[in-house]
């Protein structure tokens with residue numbers, strides 16, 4: 294067999310699941326500009342670029358992912374706008390080997406009817422599934438900067454319009470003054486109606502208690518981010534033992550700001566600590582275009598900066614399948630097909646990545662046995 298694949302090509306071709314993707318975080322720059330033009334919203338290209346990390350310059354204030362969502366929700370004013378975004382995000386995703394996506398979106402942030410947006414998005418998902426062999430599902434998410442009562446209203450929308458492509462609920466936006474316990478009624482209601490539960494907890498360096506509360510009081514099945522769990526070894530050991538999935542984001546802005554020195558960032562990052570402890574982590578892109586990441590870069594960072602080898606990457610692919618909200622027979626099929634593909638492509642690599650032994654993380658199959 295000829296060895297012809299570079300590491301980037303390999304990472305682009307291996308099938309993988311993406312479980313933490315904010316739909317509007319994947320809006321392309323040109324699309325944002327087109328939509329502003331369509332609705333006569335004043336927006337220069339220079340202003341638009343302040344939402345996109347790829348265009349960041351020193352001394353320039355970046356607005357970031359949450360500001361981008363706050364700008365985009367009022368900008369998407371028709372069903373067709375949502376369909377354009379859905380088409381483009383799935384096109385980008387399939388181009389990096391993603392085969393399964395669960396998208397967060399915030400029904401409280403649009404004035405369009407919940408059922409119409411859901412159907413519009415799903416119609417594009419179905420087309421993409423046929424054309425590109427990528428399947429997509431929805432997780433309506435609570436905007437925690439709004440009131441707990443609005444969260445209940447959002448959950449009621451999901452309950453009143455049950456849909457096979459709507460799997461569960463999440464919570465996102467700024468956590469500082471809005472810990473997850475404020476939203477317990479919305480979560481309880483969702484749980485009583487059979488919706489699955491995930492939530493952003495302990496992002497932005499906030500206390501590990503937010504993870505514990507998410508698990509024990511709210512009943513979350515998955516945690517998004519959750520990095521400060523590393524500050525409580527007992528809680529971390531429990532999460533390892535129970536195999537609780539954490540979606541983790543290598544491009545998360547908090548740690549890039551906390552440790553602007555690259556060496557410090559790559560050695561101290563909690564994703565490394567979580568991996569070393571044997572936690573069930575799943576790499577995720579979060580805000581794809583806003584954070585200048587994608588389905589390849591997200592994994593490349595883990596190898597080149599955080600010290601994962603390809604046995605470790607293979608285990609991360611398994612974690613993504615395990616944590617997907619799909620029936621077990623579907624996941625069993627993916628384990629067989631995706632891992633066979635992984636192993637085949639691995640044999641075509643020009644060479645395995647070279648990892649500094651002092652930085653290498655042993656995150657192979659032994660981790661979860």
Ligand SMILES: [Zn+2]
Pocket residue numbers: 313315465493517579580
């Ligand atoms: Zn997120």
